Amino acid sequence: MAMIGWLVLWFSAPAALAQDAATGIAEEAGNDSVEAAPATPPAPPARLVAEDKPNDAGNTIMLSWELSPDDDITLDEARLQGYRLYRADVTDPGRELEFELAAGVRDLTLQRDEFEDSHRLIRPSRSFQYRLVAVGVDGTESEPIELDTPISTTRSWFDPNRSWFLGLMLLISFWIVLFIYLAQKGVDLKIRKIAGLEAVDEAVGRATEMGRPILFVPGIQDMNNIQTVAGITILARIGRTAAEYDARIEVPTSRSLVMTTARETLESSFLSAGRPDAYHEDMSYYVTDEQFGYVAYLTGYMSREKPAACFYLGAFFAESLILAETGNSIGAIQVAGTAEPAQLPFFVAACDYTLIGEEFFAASAYLSGEPEQLGTLKGQDVGKIIGGLLIIVGCLLATAASVTQNPQMEWAVNYLKFSVLGTEEPPEELLDQDLIEERMEEEADGANGEEQAFGGAWTEGNTQT
Amino acid sequence: MKRTFPLIIAAVAGYVMVVAYFMPALQQVREDAEEWFNILAAIAMILGGASILGMHLRKVSDRRAGWGFSVVTLLGFLVTLYVGLFKVGVPPMPEYPDRAWTGEYIAQGSALWWSFEYIIYPITATMFALLAFYVASAAFRAFRAKNLEAMLLLGTAFVILLGRSYAGTLLTGWYAEEYPNLTLPGLTDMIMGVFNTAGQRAVMIGIALGIAATSLKILLGIDRSYLGSRNG
Amino acid sequence: MSEWLTNLDRRWIFLAMFLAVAIPVLLQPELPEQPTPIVQAVFDKIESLPEGSTVLLSLDYDPASEPELGPMNVAFTRHLALRGHNLLYITLWPTGVPMIDDAMRVLENEFADQYTYGENYLNLGYGAGQEAAIKLIATDLAKLFGVDSRGRPLGSYNAARGIRSLQDTDLVISIGAGYPGTKEWVQYAGTPFPEIQLVAGVTGVSAPPQYPYYPQQLIGMLPAIKGAAEYEAALSLVYGTAGEALPELLNESIQAMSTDERSEDEIHEELQSALGIGATQLQSILTGRINCLPLEQISTIAEALALDPMVLIEAATEDGCDYADGRDYPDNYLNYGRSEFQTALRRMGPQLSAHLLMLALIVLGNLIFFLDRRKERRR
Structure with missing residues (x-):
């Protein structure tokens, strides 16, 4: 009814509007005259x-x-x-x-x-x-x-907000270095078998027997991505095995810098295998930076040349399944490794062996079999234990804080979250005991009202469903 | 020397990046190092271009199988390079109508824009769309209920595939009001939000530690295989 | 038969997938969607921003992902423009520049009256440097985007007034297909700078790794085309008016008025000149593409067709328009409940049949597997 009333007003409004407009014009003229007069400066801040x-x-x-x-x-x-x-x-x-x-x-x-x-x-x-x-x-x-x-201003030489982070980094690095030291001293370090890496020699051998090439794809990212570096370190080993077996290896890349690095790596691998004569630059070549252009080239190459072994080791995105399925259709033995969690399922489904996340980074150490390198893997395990402990402590503290509604507990949770695990200055209100207490009291007071609001939203949500 | 020098560069650059993270005073050095990478990558582009030209020109001159395609590649490469560098067909900016080359390199109507809109756009979209076919064939071949874990995976796949489409609403929408979390879309959200998140976090932590250890190996010079050393 | 299935040529599967997608594309079934909480959170966030807020959209995808992410870009742009926010577009992918043009086209075609370049929205173009670019603009936008795509300094535009860094924006929307994308936005903008509010739209493949960020680091997320479809559904619930009462009433009145001397076309022309609009816009009104008209137009139409304006208002209200409490509409208020504005929802048909085919293939694959195993055991 109110709406109708308002509309009636609207339709009878033209006269009033005209009057308003006229006043507006008069006001504007007035403003002009004000501008013409010397302007008074505003009050300063x-x-x-x-x-x-x-x-x-x-x-x-x-x-x-x-x-x-x-x-x-x-x-x-x-x-x-x-x-x-x-x-x-x-x-x-x-x-x-x-x-x-x-x-x-x-x-x-x-x-x-x-x-x-x-x-x-x-x-x-x-x-x-x-x-x-x-x-x-x-x-x-x-x-x-x-x-x-x-x-x-003064230049600050250390950011105290990052001191916890520095501490954690030094702690994990200490364990890694300690295990490297122990390994050098001859302490026996047991590493579980990684099937994907055991298969490297088998794959290269098969390619040699069949007289077909080996395809190595170092992902679609540049050398500043650690996954590409990890892929290239494995290429060094594959390259050497290929040189020893006299198998043909091809490394098409999607970044120019990766191409130059791959060339260097292959050259050294062939040299260390005692076959510098077998190396030539065209083993690694640049295709295109464009993701799907690169994929088109690779799948085309696979269908034409039918490589006997395909290695996908690096950073991969939507192209992972296209590559792996094409490789599967030509019957190649396939080994993949990436730290892109979203692509792992595709590789697992379509490849013979997949190096999952950290296995991929462990590959270089594993393949080298050198004690120093294996030591880093053990150091990583200590890192995992530290991470696990932090998770457990965090879960216990957060649960205790929410059950007991204790401000000290809340402070401890915030301290863990923002100071220990954070790297920027934490918001003041989260680490001030009095402010936390105040907020908790406010929340307790407003709990009833909120419950009602929540109930309302819930019903509304259900009606929409 | 050929090995030592790059090793020193890698180690120094790496340590500077790590130290600068904790020392604001060195922030500029860190930014400079990041810029150096971009400069190097840009220079390497020339090597990449030379690699393409060299490889395909050789293929054409040797009349190797498929050399005709190399001619197409070379033409495509050179034409794109030309129209992009010389801003062919780029209208000047409205503010400077009499100055050529003031417009944006990919301004609408330019030759590069045209090749992007009518060649790269449809081709890359097609390549991506191929994924649907490969997913189907992988699903047919790889999803086998061989053991308990595989069966669990299979069950999850069913819930997600149905929950992520209209079928989920259609099949379980009738009891959505009473048990919203037990509908297929509800279960999908729960699987993604709880089980998937937990798994993803575990994988991410492992990866992060792997990255830390790999970086440390390179910084300490223990792993030199990226330089092709014997220990690879 | 079992033999044939075991050695099934992949091309049969490809053909089945082709048909499963092609048939619904041609038939265009309309499948309703309900926004899930993760999508609704994004919608509510944009609804809750005060008018005139500044939102930065980073369109980090290329043509390959356009079919999946393009509808999100368009839906976000529409929603933000309907709420009257200032929009800044950037991309961290060199191939993402045309994606910004898509958004510009929406603003130029649907919001030409309310939105002008520079005043309300800006195209800042491509920013090189991947995650380093995000780190840079988190503290200083001008370091990377000192000028817009037209080469003019950022400070000369009202749309970027007072925006010195990402921390000054009210919301950042990352639509990403990979690297750099949503993950980098969370790691280098959202997490280190809590004042940067972040929502995202991602492809289906890259959605699972982003879930851990919701709801702490990401306020909400549109996962894949389904997320886009849900968002369109949420948009049409608020900004779509499904009824046809007003266009029906208008068409009937025009038909009733037409005589041998005065044809329907002539009445259309009269209406056009009375309203001062073109034939396309009148057609939009008569087909219901625009069905909440400004009151001024309603009174003009009522006069031209000799109708009571209140009858027209009632018909529009029946369609879902709301003129209460002084509310009025612009003259191009499009009906976002119409399927022409719901690209993602239209794509849910092919998605459904593709999913069902996948399930069928999995079942078939397992059937063959078990049959083969039984045969082996017998042997």
Whole structure:
């Protein structure tokens, strides 16, 4: 009914609208006349404070201020556009003060009372003065305010927010190095058999017997991806076996840098196998960076040349199944390894052997059989134990915190989550006991109301289903 | 020397990256190292281009089987390179109508845009779509209920395949109000959110440790197989 | 028979898959969808942002994944534009630039009146450097996107006002098909900078590894084409009006008014000139493509067709439009409940039949497996 009433009003409104429009025009004219008069500058902001941003390279200054009294959202009409911040380098006392714009009204909009200045000029050895003005709607600037004393920054040599992370890293590295040391001393380290790696020699042998080539695909990522590096380390071994057996190996790549690395690796492998004469550059060649262009080439190559063994070792994405299924259809023996969890199921389904995640990284050590390298695998296991312990402690703490509603427990959970496992400055309210207590009390008070709201949402959800 | 020098470069760059992570003062050095990689990769592109040209030109000159395709590849490569580098057909920016080359290299209507829109677009989409066929043939061949684990996997596949399509709503929608979590879409969400997440996390932790150990091996120079050393 | 099945040529399976996809594509069955919580969370997040919020969309995919992710891009763009947010588009894939153009086309075609380039949306183009690019813009957008795709400095546009880094945006939407994609956005933007709010749309293949991030690091996610379809369903629940009452009433009135001297076409032309619109827009109104008209247009139409405006309002309200409490509509308020706007929902038909075929193949494969095993045992 209310709607009908409103609509009737709307349809009878043209006259009123016309009147409004007329008033609007008059007002605009009025504004014009105001503009013509000398503009009054807006009220300036107050208390400009600057601080050096902690834990950085000394290249950021944090500024804050109190809003201008004209910056009031309850006013009918905006009086300001925003603020302007000027910066001057005052390191050399003899030089004339030259202010330049650090941030304009587009950045310092209304209600904005802080700014982080990380201009390239800001360096630890220099000091700066800042000047802030409020800018009226007509562009007039207020009286400027300045810092009491110029600010200079310091370079910080260590980020304390990352100290836990450093500790954990050193702890795991220590165990890895310790096991390397023990292995060198002759301590026997048992490593379980990895079927996929046992199959490498078999696959190369088969290719030799059949007189067909071996295809090695190092994934579709560049050398800055550790999976590509891991793939190339295995290529070194496969290349050597191929050289020993006198089998033909081809390494088409989707990145130029990978091609050059693969060439270097193959050359050395052939050299170490005593067959430098058998090596030639065209064993590894670049195809294209384009993912599916590369796939088209590989599947085409497989269908034409019918390689007897296919190795897919590196970072793979949507192309994994296309490659593995094509390889399967030509009856090649296939070994895959990747650390892309999403692609593992495809490789497992279509390949003879798959190196799952960490097995792939362990491959190089496993194949080399060198004690130092095997030591790293044992060190990794200690890392897993540490990870497992952290998970158990975290689960127990979080469960205890939610059951007991104890602020200390809540603090411990947050500390574990944000300080121990985090690498950035944790939000203050999560690690302040009093604030946690306050929040918990508030939550307890609001629990009834929330329950109702939740019930409501639940029913609504069900109706939609 | 040929081995030692790259080893030193790899180790120094690696240590700098690690140390700089904890030392804000070295942040710039770290960013520079990252930029160096991009520069190297860009230079390597020239080697890649040379590799393509060399390989296919040899194939054509030797009249090896399929040399005609190499001619097509070479033409495609050179034409794309030309129209991209020289911004063929790129209209100038509206602000500078009399200055050629001010427009975006892939501006609508340009030759490169045309080749992208009407050649690369459909071809890559087709290649990706082939996945549907391969998934079907893999499902037919690989999903065998050989043992208990395989049966569990099979059961999960059934729930997900039905739950992820309209069939899930159709088959179990009638009791969705009473037991929303027991419908096929509900079960799918639970499998993905609980079992899958747990498994994924475990795999991810293993991978992360593997990456750490591999990096350490390379930094310490224990694993030199990427340089083709004997220990590979 | 068993022998034939055991050695089944793969091409039969390929043919079956081709038919399973092609037939529903041609028949276009309409299958309703219900948004699941993970999708609804994304929708609710965008609904809850105050009008004029700034949202950055990173379209990190290429033509290969366009059929799966394109509908998400379009649905997000529509929803954000309907809510009146400012949109910044980037891509971390060199082949992703045309994907931004797709979004631009939606804004130009459907929101031309409300959305202008530079004022409300920007195309910042491709940013090189993969995850390093994300790290960079998390603290300073201008370091990588100092200028937009037209080469003008970012500061000269209102759409990017006050946005110095990702931390100043109200929401970041990552639509990703691989590397760099959603995982990198979570690792290098969402997690280290909790003020960066992140939602995502991902391909089916890459969805499982992203689930661990929901709901802590990702507010919500659209997994695969199904997620896009659910999102379209959520969009049509709020912004779609399914009824046909108003177009029916208009067509009937025009038909009733037409005489030998004054044909229907002539009435159409009269209406066009009275409303000041073109033939296409009138056609959109008469077919229900636009069915919530602005009140001004309703009064003009009512006058031209000699009808009571209240009757038209009632018909529109029956269709689901809401004029209560001073609400009015723009003159191009499209009906997002129509299937022409629901690309993903239309693709659910082929998806259903492909899934059913896969199940059938698995069953068949197992049947052969067990038959073979029995034969072996007998031997």
